[in-house]
Amino acid sequence: MIRFLPFAIFILLFILESLFVELFPVRFLTDGHILVPRFLLAGILLLTIYGTKKQGIWYGLLFGLTFDIVYTEVIGIYLFMFPLTAYFVSKLMKILQTNIIISTLVVLLGIAVLEVLVYEMNYLIHITGMPFLQFVNLRLLPTLIINFIFLIIFVYPLKKQFEKISEQIA
């Protein structure tokens, strides 16, 4: 049963992201800034760090594909990006030591990398025409802040769960 716990957690995060953009009172707080919740990716990266790399990449593939089909209708971008970021993070964690502060920062870095790469791709296929500087100011920085807040709250419980899972499996 416990094998499927990450699956359940990711489904919840998947729905949470959509609820967040629906219900968050954007107008009052953000004049023109765009906050993008990347809770699902944060979860997947934490699984890569505290669980196994293999798990992280497979869940990245699965949920990247679902994300593409359900939300963007351009198949391929997140399907490719989620596993790539997970792989990148797992390589990085080999050099760094795994404590909770460093892993939070690494997950944030992963989110930043994903945002920039997705921006570049969307720029390439003309879904957006936003100049890079505007992108950094309007999207990247607010996004990192909101995800940082999410991580502060959820990094510890998620870490606990994922460590438990990897112990059980091992």
Added chain:
Amino acid sequence: MPQFFLNKRLIFLLVSIIILVALIGFSLRDRERLTWPEKFVKDTTGWVTSLVSSPTHYVAGFFENLEDLQITYNENKELKKRLDKLASLEAQVHLLDEENKELRDILDKKESLRDFDPIQASVVARNPDRWHEMIIINKGEINGIKENMPVITSKGLVGKVKSISQFTSTVQLLSTMDPKYRISAIVQADKEVYGLVEGYDEESELLLIKTIPYDAKIKKGQNVITSGLGGIFPEGLVIGKVVEVVPDQYGLNQTAYVKPGANFYDLENVMVINRKMVQPDLSEMVDDEEEEL
């Protein structure tokens, strides 16, 4: 050189990039329908999401009501002022409506670009990555929704249906950046001015209406509605109000900045519109010779 090809990881990366490009190419080409696996995934996630989202909306609605209570007094004062005007306006509308019907009967013109049937729907999910501004609603093919139908709220146009599956459909909002997304609009100036809604300015949150003739006189505060000429949207749906007019790059046209009537963020209940007038068939409008180009 042989060593280069022996590097497994590099080969894997190259192959996956090729697959990526192929997949993106596949989904970007003008496809009319989703494939059935996509529909299946959309329906399943739509169902799961609605299980969670409807109770949350209920709770959020409760808090919103509390907020509303606080401003009730001021709102009430304002509304009372407007109510006095309303009675006379209503009488006038009724009169005009009657007259319009009579005149139509005389002309024997039964259908109008204005007539439509609304289909009520609620929002189940919204795209969290805010590049493609899309929402998912809980009505689909079995409820009679088709691609490209316009979607409105009580305050105005919000977008059009991009794709449908059995039980859900995806709506692309007006605030999207898609260059293919154009809507024929009328600015209600002294003389009606036609233009195209093309694009959205993310910083100021205003819609852009381009290709307005350079000599058209448009003022701030004038209403913008759909023209019904695009073949899909009925006439007379509110888009918004003009905020600013600027000449375009070469001075041949003008661009109007329009504040959308609907709020693109607090969407909960929307209406999908089924136009009654027959929609022109695209194949009838295109010559065979042109198709080959």
